Amino acid sequence: AAPYLHFFQDFWCPPYCIQGVNNFQKHFDAKDNDVFVASFPKSGTTWLKALTFAIVNHQQFSSLDHHPLLSSNPHQLVSILEFILNHNLNDQILSLSNMSEPRLLGTHLPFSSLPESITKSNCKIIYICRNPFDTFVSVCEFLTKVNSVSAPEFTFEEAFEKYCNGMIGFGPWWSHMLGYWKESIARPNKVLFLKYEDLKEDTLFHVKRIAEFLDSPIIQVGDSNAVIENIIKLCGFEKMKDLEVNKSGCIFTFFEKKALFRKGEIGDWINYFSLSMIQKLSKIVEEKLGGSGLSFKAHS
Numbered sequence: 609a610a611p612y613l614h615f616f617q618d619f620w621c622p623p624y625c626i627q628g629v630n631n632f633q634k635h636f637d638a639k640d641n642d643v644f645v646a647s648f649p650k651s652g653t654t655w656l657k658a659l660t661f662a663i664v665n666h667q668q669f670s671s672l673d674h675h676p677l678l679s680s681n682p683h684q685l686v687s688i689l690e691f692i693l694n695h696n697l698n699d700q701i702l703s704l705s706n707m708s709e710p711r712l713l714g715t716h717l718p719f720s721s722l723p724e725s726i727t728k729s730n731c732k733i734i735y736i737c738r739n740p741f742d743t744f745v746s747v748c749e750f751l752t753k754v755n756s757v758s759a760p761e762f763t764f765e766e767a768f769e770k771y772c773n774g775m776i777g778f779g780p781w782w783s784h785m786l787g788y789w790k791e792s793i794a795r796p797n798k799v800l801f802l803k804y805e806d807l808k809e810d811t812l813f814h815v816k817r818i819a820e821f822l823d824s825p826i827i828q829v830g831d832s833n834a835v836i837e838n839i840i841k842l843c844g845f846e847k848m849k850d851l852e853v854n855k856s857g858c859i860f861t862f863f864e865k866k867a868l869f870r871k872g873e874i875g876d877w878i879n880y881f882s883l884s885m886i887q888k889l890s891k892i893v894e895e896k897l898g899g900s901g902l903s904f905k906a907h908s
């Protein structure tokens with residue numbers, strides 16, 4: 609069988625992405641007003657894309673009744689570049705250069721593998737990750753629902769061992785988080801670092817941070833809280849999950865849209881982990897993230 613992941617540029621790359629990563633690094637030309645949604649997979653990418661799309665396009669789609677998010681999945685509105693710059697490369701490059709500005713784009717690549725034009729330009733990156741316990745459960749549940757071509761056939765315990773060794777798509781997860789974490793400290797105007805748990809617990813506060821980070825005019829309007837509350841409602845888990853457009857069909861060929869909306873909770877991992885798994889992963893979190901200033905509440 610083909611290997612599930614390739615270790616490539618210091619991260620575990622899904623084989624179907626390698627060509628796309630090379631193309632992205634070689635051909636992508638960042639613009640100063642580009643906005644990137646970067647994430648570790650299964651950490652709230654879909655949610656953050658929806659929120660960022662609604663903020664960036666607020667003036668164009670001020671009526672929430674006919675909003676594009678009601679008729680398109682967030683991944684159709686904000687493409688993950690290493691997934692799309694694979695086939696029909698010239699057409700993709702052309703359509704990217706013709707996109708309306710500011711362009712809103714997505715990636716799962718570690719910071720160290722981003723094209724130079726992204727790191728050197730003034731474009732902005734909003735990053736999201738999630739406590740390593742829930743991330744693991746979310747990945748496992750997701751992989752049981754995707755087309756078998758891309759899904760490995762591991763038991764939960766086998767997948768856990770690999771995860772503890774960093775072997776997971778775009779992992780090691782700790783290097784992924786720390787790469788963006790360090791950059792968000794060094795260049796706070798370049799990288800906004802978010803955690804799924806924070807976004808969930810105080811959505812208004814963190815969505816405001818996103819709007820401020822992007823210098824969005826929303827912040828200036830008279831009742832900016834009301835505008836932001838409407839965006840939060842539009843992008844809410846139950847709302848998105850119940851939309852017809854998110855109930856059937858696939859994105860990126862083999863990911864079923866409905867599998868993107870599972871529980872949307874903090875702490876579901878407790879229903880999956882044995883005591884020894886909790887101890888093992890807690891120790892790794894401490895070893896890898898201890899002293900970095902990055903920590904997560906949900907596993908304590």
Ligand code: A3P
Nearest residue numbers: 650651652653654655746844845869870871872
């Ligand atoms: P669970 O599997 O724990 O339910 P990603 O979008 O990066 O693939 O992350 C998927 C996780 O985000 C899933 O977590 C999913 O349920 C959750 N999610 C999707 N849309 C969401 C939303 N609008 N609000 C909150 N969580 C959401």
